[in-house]
Amino acid sequence: MLLTMKQDDSPYYANLRDLHMSPGWARPEPSMWASPQPKFKPAVWRFADARKALDASHNMVPAEQTERRNLILVNPIEGNTYATTRHLVAAYQCVMPGDRARTHRHSAAALRLVLHGREGVYTIVNGARIDMLPGEVLLTPAWCWHGHVNDTSETGYWIDFLDIPFVQLSEAMFFEPYPQGGLEAITATGDTPMRIPARAALGEGGDAKTVEIAAGVMPTIALKLIRQPKGGSAAMPKTTANAIYAVVSGKARFVTENFDATAGVGDVVAMPCWHAHTIEAPQDTVVLKVTDEPIFEKLGLAKSAN
Numbered sequence: 001m002l003l004t005m006k007q008d009d010s011p012y013y014a015n016l017r018d019l020h021m022s023p024g025w026a027r028p029e030p031s032m033w034a035s036p037q038p039k040f041k042p043a044v045w046r047f048a049d050a051r052k053a054l055d056a057s058h059n060m061v062p063a064e065q066t067e068r069r070n071l072i073l074v075n076p077i078e079g080n081t082y083a084t085t086r087h088l089v090a091a092y093q094c095v096m097p098g099d100r101a102r103t104h105r106h107s108a109a110a111l112r113l114v115l116h117g118r119e120g121v122y123t124i125v126n127g128a129r130i131d132m133l134p135g136e137v138l139l140t141p142a143w144c145w146h147g148h149v150n151d152t153s154e155t156g157y158w159i160d161f162l163d164i165p166f167v168q169l170s171e172a173m174f175f176e177p178y179p180q181g182g183l184e185a186i187t188a189t190g191d192t193p194m195r196i197p198a199r200a201a202l203g204e205g206g207d208a209k210t211v212e213i214a215a216g217v218m219p220t221i222a223l224k225l226i227r228q229p230k231g232g233s234a235a236m237p238k239t240t241a242n243a244i245y246a247v248v249s250g251k252a253r254f255v256t257e258n259f260d261a262t263a264g265v266g267d268v269v270a271m272p273c274w275h276a277h278t279i280e281a282p283q284d285t286v287v288l289k290v291t292d293e294p295i296f297e298k299l300g301l302a303k304s305a306n
C-alpha cells in the first residue's frame with residue numbers, strides 16, 4: 001500500500017498523538033503488503049563456535065541456574081534480542097559432568113536434537129528417564145515437567161528448539177518450577193514416544209526421503225527429517241511458515257537469494273518465511289527441519305508459491 005501523506009508538526013497531529021490515535025491516511029509505516037515481507041533473515045550458526053563458548057562458560061553459570069547454560073541463536077536483524085525466526089527460538093545447550101538442571105515446566109513447547117552424549121546424560125520428562133544419544137530428537141511438549149542430569153565424565157550437548165517467541169507474542173506464557181525443588185523422581189525408563197532416533201525414523205537405505213515425526217504432538221511445531229544422498233537436492237517453495245534447520249549427519253548446503261551456507265553436523269540455519277530455497281547434499285546427509293507450519297495451517301494462513 002502506498003503511503004503518500006505524512007504527519008506534520010501541526011496542532012492537529014499533536015492532538016492525535018496526545019489521544020494515542022494514529023491517522024490511517026498518514027501512518028508512519030504501512031500495515032498491509034501485497035505478499036509477505038519477512039523481517040527475519042536467513043542465517044547460519046556453527047556448533048564448533050557454540051561448543052567452544054559453552055565449554056568456556058564453565059565457571060560463569062551459577063549451579064542453581066544450570067538449566068540456563070545455553071546460547072540463544074539470535075537472528076541478526078535490528079532490534080531482535082532473542083528469536084531465531086518469527087515464532088521459534090533455537091539454542092545450543094550443554095550439561096557438564098555432575099550438572100543437575102532443575103525440573104520445571106512451561107506453556108512453551110520444546111524439543112531437543114542431541115549432538116553429543118551417552119548413557120548417563122539424561123533428561124527426565126514427566127518422570128520418564130530418557131538418555132540423550134546423538135541423533136535423537138527428544139520431545140518436551142507444553143507443560144511437561146523436565147530436568148536434565150549428567151552422571152558421566154563428559155559434557156553433553158544438544159540444540160533446543162522452542163516456540164517461546166510465539167508464546168511471548170500471544171502473551172500466554174506460564175512457567176512453574178518443580179514444587180518440591182530439585183529434580184523430579186524417575187518413575188519410568190525404556191522406550192517412550194518422547195524419544196525419536198532419527199536413523200530409526202528414516203528407516204534403512206540412503207535414498208532421498210522426508211518423514212514427518214511427532215505429527216500433531218505439539219500444536220505449534222512440526223518436525224521433518226530430510227534425507228538426501230550425495231549429489232541430491234531438495235527444492236523448498238516459498239511458504240508463509242518459517243523453518244530452522246539443523247544438520248543431523250553429513251553436510252548440507254542451503255541456498256536462497258543472497259544466502260549460501262554449507263552446514264555440518266550440529267550447525268543451524270534459519271530460513272524465514274517466503275524464501276524459496278534448496279538443500280543440496282555434497283555428501284549423504286540428514287537434516288532436521290523444525291517449522292511453525294501448524295500455526296499457519298490452523299489459522300488458515302498457510303500459503304506457498306514458487
Ligand SMILES: [Fe+2]
Pocket residue numbers: 104105106110146
Ligand atoms: Fe524448559
